[in-house]
Amino acid sequence: MTIYSLYIYDRHCDCVYYQDWHRTSPIRPPPFTNFRPGVHRIPSPPSITTKESIFNTKRLSALEDVERVGNRELKGLPFDEESKLVYGVILSLRNMVKKLSGRDEAFTSYRTAQYKLHLYETLTGYRFVLLSDPNVDSLRFVLKQIYTGPFLDYVVRNPLVIMDSREEGIDNDLFRSAVDRHMRNLSMFS
Amino acid sequence: MSTGAKQYKAIGDDVWKRTDKVNAELFTLTYGALVVQLIKDYEDYAEVNKQLDKMGYNIGTRLIEDFLARTGLGRCATFAETAEVISKVAFRTFLNISPAVSFPPPTQNPTSNLPPPTEFILTFDENPLAEFAELPRDAKEGGLWFSNVLGGVIRGALEMIQLQVETEFLSDVLRGDESTELLVRLVRVLDEEQPENDE
Incomplete structure (x- = not known):
């Protein structure tokens, strides 16, 4: 039993935080155009960080090369697309659940053969999403603990975080x- | 007192007991110094009111997270309930006061389709912000609302939970009024945001 990854979305539906642990399928860094600082620490391919001269006429083709190499080495979705998909899934499921019950009912988790998705929503529109092994019990309490613990202490009360x-x-x-x-420290981790 | 109000009072008392405290005098004097500095910087009372409100707004947008995490309260069904929670739980948790809630007679407003009540008045018997304050005549005539930060905090906090409100001080004992009253008016309930370029 284990934990794969954590996503936090804000009320503007943007992913503001990502962290992973025992991910089995790799993730690719997002393309520059969709890069947002302060969300994840997925290492970008090394050649991209080195500054290239604007006079270099081969600049564009070099970039394409990097992209191609990146694609070959790392399979899987780029981060920006993956986080959008995760958000899309919870948004659609939530709306369907609401429509079915006709009330303001919260959707809490779903499970596939490979993983289980846990959702914790705050009234202020933050959504905490955790992907874990399919055999664990509900981990919403963990998400709530992260909200009332680290999130409050190091994000809400941190004036440097905008x-x-x-x-x-x-x-x-x-x-x-x-x-x-x-x-x-969780028992299901490891 | 209705059962709901009693229950909120109990929650407020309970959370207050578990809250870390700061020295009240230090807090009051710090706030006083802040207002004085703003007056020196802006030399215009209307602008000071605006700045206090803005500061309060920024405080409120974060304070609401703290509040929800601590109390674990759910969404209120009516705006009247929101008023009770603000008075009995929120003010009690953060300032150890519990301003009285009253509802003004509904104004004729046919354009609004929000269920009444859409506004309430908080009456402060005691105000920790203004404990030692005394307004000079200049400030009274200039229209300074000494505790204007409170209105901003409420506005910021409620906006984060999809309630857009306007707040406005109606009276202040510091100005020689009989009581200190803060009006909170619900403007609209905000919709949840949808993701951009949703395909």
Whole structure:
């Protein structure tokens, strides 16, 4: 039993935080055009970070090469597409659940043969999504603990984190390590 | 007192007991110093009111997370219930006061399709922000609302839970009025945002 990954979305439906643990399928970094700072720490391909001269006429083709190499090495979706898909799934399921019951009813989790998705929503529109092994019990309490613990201490009460910015995420060292510690202390981790 | 109000009072008392406290005098004096500094910086009372409201808004947008995490309360069914929660739980948790809630007679507003009540008045018997404050005549005439930050906090906090409100001080004992009253008016209930370029 284990935990795969954690996504946090804000009320503007943007992914503001991502962290993973025992992911089995790799993830690719998003293309530059869709890169948002402060969300994840997926290493980008090394050649991309080196600055190229604007006079270099081969610049574009070099980039394409990097892209191609990146595609060959890493299979799977780029991060931006994956996080959008996760959001799409919870949004659609939530709306369907609401329509079926006719009430304001919360959707909490679903399970496939490979994984289980847990959702915790706050009234302020933050959505915490956790992907775990399919055989665990509900982990919503964990998401709630992250909200009332690390999230409050290192994001809400951290004046250096701009909440609601739409430009960047909420990532910072204290928050990331606190979440990491919290997860590693769980009995279903490992 | 209705059962709902009693229940909120109990929640408020309980959360207050578990809250870390700061020295009240330090808090009051700090706030006073802040207002004085704003007056020096802007030299215009209307602008000071605006800045206090803005500060409060920024506080409110974060304070609501703290509030929800601590109390674990769910969504209120009516705006009247929201008023009770603000008075009995929120003010109690953060300032250890519990302003009285009253509802003004509904104004004729045929365009609004929100269920009544859409506004309420908080009456402060005590105000920790203004404990030692005394307004000079200049400030009174200039129209300073000394505790205007409170209105901003409520506005910011409620906006984060999809309630857009306007807040406005009606009276202040510091200005020589009989009581300190803050009006909160619901403008509209915001819709949840949809993702962009949804395919």
